[in-house]
Amino acid sequence: MQLDKATPEKLRQWEQSLASEYAGLASQSLSLDLTxxxxxxxxVALSAALDGILAGDYTTATGVDTRNYGGIDGIAEMKQLAAGILQVEAGEVLVGGNSSLSLMFQTVLHAYLFGFDGPDSAWSRQGQAKFLxxxxxxxxxxxxxxQLGIEMLTVPMNADGPDMDRVEEMIKADAAIKGIxxxxxxxxxxxxxYSDRVVERIAALGPTAGAGFRVFWxxxxAVHDLGPEPAQLAAIMDCCRRLGTEDSVIxxxxxxxxxxxxxxxxFMAASAANLASFKRALGVATIGPDKVNQLRHARLLPSMPALREHMKKHAQIIKPRFDCVLEHLQAAFGNCDLGRWESPAGGYFISFYTRPGLAAEVVRLAAEAGVKLTPAGATFPYGKDPQDSNIRIAPTVPSVAELEQAMKVLIICVKLASVRQKLVTGKAF
Ligand SMILES: Cc1ncc(COP(=O)(O)O)c(C=O)c1O
Structure with a gap:
């Protein structure tokens, strides 16, 4: 379908046939969710053995009874596993509760209200804080x-990480930028x-940034590869050690x-100074994390090789789902410019781009046909995609059969919205 070469007559024919295909799909009362x-x-069933794995033995290898209070930075076994995942030393790790998002929120809040380097370093005392x-x-x-009123400044994401020329330029020009x-x-x-070069450049940002700057990594x-050849990510803490910037990355x-x-x-990993500062604040909020759950995890996944084997089972389950989405996109848009997308080698998402100005309309059309997509704009600060083009597809939960249906709907919606836009604007994009 080459919209820019089509006559108005041809566009009207396409619109009619797509609209009737869309109505057919919409009448099927689908209820599918790609959000x-x-x-x-x-x-989740792959980890069913967590239930009962302790079999009454709640004691860690170093003799800690995990049922009791204490141990604000977590148990040694779990620190070891976290260190393997984050490519750091076990002593640089703090193991928390069930949510890394919660640790990130607490860390940002700590930097904002109390400051990692004492009260004067609190971002809230330095005027309007900004993040890249x-x-x-x-x-x-x-x-x-x-939530904290931190102003967000966008930087484009390239195939090898953020546009670092832009990042460095913005950080040098504005000391109010406190994080990325x-x-x-x-x-x-x-x-x-992120490529090795990008990791290296991010590790080097600290000294050029304003006081209190931190990279939120x-x-x-980290271990969510879809194929047999995991992508290699440089260990940022090693770069920081070489550059003397350990305090700038969390x-x-x-x-x-x-x-x-x-x-x-x-879990989180940070320099000794950052961990000590964070722990002082954390210790006010809790006497310690759920160490019983930490021990369960350490018993289920006692080493990095065991973890890698476990992750291969995840890949076996979700790879066919990713393949299904990618095959549909390739078949529908491989030879035209109605959409473009990234083919990830791991993770949980496929990022799809419509022609500018169409993402919200595609999401609306899909919802009316029973396919729920992440709201357009959600992948941008303040929910505003300036191009109204990016749609995040999350393929892990639906079955392949459901994805087949959902993709048919998504593709018709993209085509229909694109043809209608072309009919209205009449000009090349
Ligand atoms: C990039 C990223 N970070 C964090 C999370 C949430 O992590 P957690 O469940 O540990 O809070 C997600 C979940 O989708 C995520 O995509």
Missing amino acids: RGKPCAEQ CPVPGYDRHFSICQ WCVPKYSNPSGAV DNAY QFASTSKITFAGAGVA
Whole structure:
């Protein structure tokens, strides 16, 4: 379908036949959901052995009774596993509760209200704080900034990470920029993996930035490879050590998409100074995390090789779902410019772009035909995609059969919206 070469007559014919196909699909009372990236039932079942795994033995290898209070930074076994995931030393890890998002919120809040380097370093005391947000990005990162009134500045996301020329330029020019959100491996939603050079440049940002600047390195998909050849991400803490910038990066991850999304284990890694500062504040809010759940996880996944085997089982379940979406997109739009997309090698999302100005309309049309998509704009700060073009597809929960149906609907909606737009504007895009 080459819209820009079509006559108005041809466009009207396409519109009519697409509209009748759309009406046919809409009459099927579908109820399909491609919105949130969460594991499907088969995936969470991979960790069913967590239930009862302790068999009455609640004591860690170093003799800690996990049922009791204490141990604000978590148990040694889980720190070891987290260190393997985040490519850091176990001593740089704090293991928390079930949610890394919650740790990120607490960390940003700590920097904002209390300051990592004492009260005077609190962002709230330094005027309007700003964050760099590579886009498209993760909506919940943006919500944290919005909640605290932190102004968000966008930077384009390339195939190898954020546009670093732009990032460096903006940071040098504006000392009010206090942070940057990064999802360095299988980024949400583009699937991009940061190149070694980008990681190195991010590790070097601290000294050029304003006081209190921190990189928020959310490695949520560190081990979530879809294929047999995992993408390699440079270890940012190693770069920081070489550059002497350890205090400028704080890392996060969790087992939410490894074991149970709602009952996993979250962790962070940071320099000794950052951890000590954060722990002082955390200790006011809690006497300690759920160490029983941490021990359960350490018993289920006692080593990185065990974790890798476990992740292969996840890939076996979800890879066919990703393939289904990508095959439909290729068949529908491979030879035309109605849509473009990224083919991720891991993570939880496929990022799709309509022609400018159509994402919201496509999401609306799909919803009316019974296919729920993430709201257009959700992948941008303040929910506003300036191009109105990006749609995040989350393929893990529906079955392949459901995805087949959902993709048929999505594709008709994209075609219909594109033809209608062309009929109205009449000009080439
Ligand atoms: C990039 C990213 N970070 C964090 C999370 C949530 O992590 P958690 O369940 O550990 O709070 C998600 C969930 O979709 C995510 O995509």
